[in-house]
Structures are given as structure tokens and as C-alpha cells.
Amino acid sequence: MIDTRTFRSLVLAAALTRTGQTLLRVGPPGGRERWERRNHAGRTVGLYAGPAAALGAAIAAGRAHPAAGFAVLAAGACGAYDDAAGDHRRGFRAHLGALRSGEVTSGAVKLFGISAAALVAGSFMKERPLDRLLAGVVIAGSAHLVNLLDVRPGRAAGAVLALGAPGLVRAGAGAELAVGALGAAAAVLPDDLGERVMLGDTGAHALGAALGAAVVAGNRRAGLLAHAVALVAAARHGDRLSAWAGARASG
Numbered sequence: 001m002i003d004t005r006t007f008r009s010l011v012l013a014a015a016l017t018r019t020g021q022t023l024l025r026v027g028p029p030g031g032r033e034r035w036e037r038r039n040h041a042g043r044t045v046g047l048y049a050g051p052a053a054a055l056g057a058a059i060a061a062g063r064a065h066p067a068a069g070f071a072v073l074a075a076g077a078c079g080a081y082d083d084a085a086g087d088h089r090r091g092f093r094a095h096l097g098a099l100r101s102g103e104v105t106s107g108a109v110k111l112f113g114i115s116a117a118a119l120v121a122g123s124f125m126k127e128r129p130l131d132r133l134l135a136g137v138v139i140a141g142s143a144h145l146v147n148l149l150d151v152r153p154g155r156a157a158g159a160v161l162a163l164g165a166p167g168l169v170r171a172g173a174g175a176e177l178a179v180g181a182l183g184a185a186a187a188v189l190p191d192d193l194g195e196r197v198m199l200g201d202t203g204a205h206a207l208g209a210a211l212g213a214a215v216v217a218g219n220r221r222a223g224l225l226a227h228a229v230a231l232v233a234a235a236r237h238g239d240r241l242s243a244w245a246g247a248r249a250s251g
Contacts, residue, residue: 002168009180012059068216134228174215
């Protein structure tokens with residue numbers, strides 16, 4: 001049973017996301033062309049959902065734990081930089097390979113920026129050094145995981161709903177952090193599935209960071225370690241995971 005505070009966070013995240021998306025669509029800063037992209041099917045979609053979802057999830061997360069709200073907002077900001085730069089290389093290997101060659105890609109900036117923010121958030125959410133490190137890995141890894149799944153309409157938002165729903169079973173900060181991601185994802189899902197908007201890196205990373213923060217708040221060391229190992233494995237096989245998600249969406 002969701003308590004009143006958690007329910008309010010759910011409604012807040014959904015309302016802020018929906019309102020923000022509408023306002024951005026009506027008056028996109030810098031002109032509509034800056035906010036339009038071509039999706040996998042060649043249709044024109046707007047990036048309005050990403051910043052709106054990031055803001056909605058960050059504010060809801062901040063109600064439960066300010067450090068979590070910071071991590072979500074930072075993940076969204078790093079994703080927004082990547083969206084604006086337009087570097088479509090995917091996976092750690094591609095960006096780290098470019099970095100070794102002297103090229104600092106927007107993806108590398110995103111990787112290190114989100115990782116740093118996640119470690120900062122983890123240091124405030126946990127007390128012991130190892131737990132803080134694991135918390136940072138979980139938050140950053142979750143942000144990366146949701147972005148890996150963002151290969152087809154509704155894929156990332158649907159994954160957030162599926163992964164975040166079990167967190168509602170537990171009361172407390174973990175559930176309140178989970179509903180921030182759930183409310184924002186639910187608010188954008190209809191337009192995402194309808195191929196009118198897309199989350200982009202901004203929304204996918206922010207929602208993933210919110211899920212990661214919920215895991216951190218709801219688990220002790222053993223749970224953190226299990227999640228961290230799974231997320232590192234997912235990152236290691238990111239190309240296969242994205243290909244699987246794309247195949248499942250089109251199948």
C-alpha cells in the first residue's frame with residue numbers, strides 16, 4: 001500500500017512531467033527545429049519529453065533525498081549535452097576508444113559526469129566507504145542501462161515502469177524514489193509510443209538514475225553488490241543488450 005507522501009510524489013512527478021512537456025512543445029526555446037529529431041523509422045519526433053521527465057523525476061526524488069534529486073538532475077543535464085552535441089556513438093568502448101585517440105566526445109563527458117554525480121550522491125546516501133562506492137556504481141549503472149534500452153518508441157519508459165514497480169512493495173525512501181521515475185515515465189509513455197516525442201539521453205539517463213537511487217535507498221551492502229555486478233555486466237555487453245531490445249521491439 002502506497003502511503004500518502006509517496007502517492008503525492010507519484011502525482012507530482014507525473015504532473016510536472018506532463019506540464020513541462022506541454023510547455024516545451026508550445027514554446028520550444030531556440031526554435032522548434034532544435035528540438036526535433038528523426039527516429040528509427042524516419043519520423044520527426046520532439047525531444048520535449050526528456051527535459052520534462054528529468055525535471056519531474058528530480059523534484060520528486062529530491063523530496064525523498066536531496067542527494068538523489070541532485071544525481072537525477074545531473075544525469076539529465078549530462079544527457080542533454082549529449083543530445084545537443086548529436087554524437088550517436090553508443091557504448092563505453094566507442095567513447096573510451098575515441099578518448100584514447102585524443103577526441104573528447106560528448107558521450108565521454110556524459111560518462112564521467114554522470115559517474116561523478118552518482119558517486120557524490122552515493123556518499124550522502126550511505127555511510128561506509130564501500131557502500132558509498134557501490135551506491136555510485138548502481139546509480140550510474142542504472143542511468144546507463146535505461147539509456148541502452150532506449151532504442152525504440154516506449155522501450156525506455158516501459159522498462160522504467162517494469163523495473164521500478166517492484167520497489168513500491170517496500171515503504172520508505174526507496175519507494176518514494178521509485179515513484180518519481182514511475183510517475184515521469186507514465187506521463188511520457190503515451191506520446192512516446194505514439195512516436196510524437198522521445199526521451200533521448202536526457203530523459204533516459206535521468207529516469208535510470210532515479211531508479212538507481214531507489215535501489216540504493218532500499219538495499220544494504222549485499223543488495224547493492226548484487227545490483228552493481230548485474231549493472232556492470234549489462235554495461236559490458238551493452239551492444240548486445242541494445243540489439244536485443246531493438247529486436248524485441250520490432251518483433
